[in-house]
Amino acid sequence: MIYTDQYASPLGKVTMASDGSALTGLWFDGQKYFGDTLTEQCEPGKLSVFDTTKQWLDIYFQGKAPDFTPPLLFNASxxxxxxxxxxxxxxxxxxxxxxxxxxxxxxxxxxxxxxxxxxxxxxxxxxxxxxxxxxxxxxxxxxxxxxxxxxxxxxxxxxxxxxxxxxxxxxxxxxxx
Known part of the structure; x- marks a missing residue:
C-alpha cells in the first residue's frame, strides 16, 4: 500500500508518498512526471514520515538548510x-x-x-x-x-x-x- 499526504508550500501544493515507513515520492502538484511512483493502491495517510517531511520542508522554506533527511526509499535502476x-x-x-x-x-x-x-x-x-x-x-x-x-x-x-x-x-x- 502507498500512502499520500499534502503539504502547502509557498510555491504551491506538494504531494508526498510513502510505503508506510519511508518517503517514496514528493512532487509539486501538476509537475512533469507527477506521481510516477504511485500505484492504484494508494490512500491518504497520517504517518510519522510525513510529519518528518513536513518539518524538513518547513525549515527549508524558511530559507535554512535542514540538518536531517527524512527516510527515503527509491525503487529505480x-x-x-x-x-x-x-x-x-x-x-x-x-x-x-x-x-x-x-x-x-x-x-x-x-x-x-x-x-x-x-x-x-x-x-x-x-x-x-x-x-x-x-x-x-x-x-x-x-x-x-x-x-x-x-x-x-x-x-x-x-x-x-x-x-x-x-x-x-x-x-x-x-x-x-
Missing part, C-alpha cells in the same frame, strides 16, 4: 539511484552541472565517460523533489534548464537557498544547448 545519490551530495546553495554528474558516474563505473543526456533523464525522473535537490543541477553553459516542477520554481528554490545566480540564464524555447 542502479543508474538512476547513483545519480540521485549524487544529487543528495550537492550542498545547500550550491549547484552542479549535468556534465559534472556524468563525470562522477563515469568514475564510479570505471568508464571513460558517461552521457550527460542520460544523467539528465535520471535527474528529470527524480521522484523526491526538493529533498533530493534536482533543482541544483544546471547546464554546463549556465542554463537553468530541465526542472520537472518548472523553471520558475527552480529559480525560486535556488534564490531561497541564496545561490549565486549571476552566471545563470533561462534558455529561450527552441534554443539548442
Amino acid at each position: 542502479p543508474f538512476r539511484e547513483a545519480v540521485w545519490a549524487i544529487l543528495l551530495s550537492i550542498p545547500y546553495g550550491q549547484t552542479m552541472t549535468y556534465g559534472e554528474i556524468a563525470d562522477k558516474i563515469a568514475k564510479q563505473k570505471g568508464a571513460a565517460r558517461m552521457s550527460a543526456q542520460a544523467v539528465g533523464g535520471a535527474v528529470g525522473h527524480n521522484p523526491i523533489s526538493i529533498i533530493v535537490p534536482c533543482h541544483r543541477v544546471v547546464g554546463t553553459n549556465g542554463s537553468l534548464t530541465g526542472y520537472a516542477g518548472g523553471i520558475d520554481k527552480k529559480v525560486k528554490l535556488l534564490t531561497l537557498e541564496k545561490t549565486e545566480m549571476s552566471a545563470f540564464f533561462i534558455p529561450k524555447k527552441g534554443t539548442a544547448l
